[in-house]
Amino acid sequence: xxxxxxxxxxxxxxxxxxxxxxxxxGYLERLIQQNSHSSRVKYKFIDAAMDLMEGLxxxxxxxxxxxxxxxxxxxxxxxxxxxYNVRLGFVKALRMPNIYEMRINLRQFNWRFRATFFSKxxxxxxxxxxxxxxxxxxxxxxxxxxxxxxxxHVSQTLxxxxxxxxxx
Numbered sequence: 001x002x003x004x005x006x007x008x009x010x011x012x013x014x015x016x017x018x019x020x021x022x023x024x025x026g027y028l029e030r031l032i033q034q035n036s037h038s039s040r041v042k043y044k045f046i047d048a049a050m051d052l053m054e055g056l057x058x059x060x061x062x063x064x065x066x067x068x069x070x071x072x073x074x075x076x077x078x079x080x081x082x083x084y085n086v087r088l089g090f091v092k093a094l095r096m097p098n099i100y101e102m103r104i105n106l107r108q109f110n111w112r113f114r115a116t117f118f119s120k121x122x123x124x125x126x127x128x129x130x131x132x133x134x135x136x137x138x139x140x141x142x143x144x145x146x147x148x149x150x151x152x153h154v155s156q157t158l159x160x161x162x163x164x165x166x167x168x
Contacts (some may be wrong), residue, residue: 011128027133062093112136118155
């Protein structure tokens, strides 16, 4: 499977959760406000992962929630004159139809970022709709299942009229 970095296969959007809050936008805004080296690295990796996701065709999304089906890519970013080269499994299917997670694991920052999303075809265009960003923390309850279920609920209740408000 090739990820086309030069041709857009999908458009990445953030959509609010059931409570009307756009969590991904809030997460990114908090990273910008922190204005530290680590927050800039995290922001750049999220941005790079979203750029790669745009080149991932709908039919190339993982179909099963096992590591063999996870989509991997090499990431290279530069922040504050420091270069980071990492191979990441950046998109994985979750155990719910049409629900996925963007994944970024950076050991040197003790950061295991996830963002659940679903695909939606609207007006002939493929969208990957990010709903719930979160960080997995060792020793704490894993929020993956709750975020997966919430994202599924959003995907099933989001009307085309409501969706249109987020893309225009």
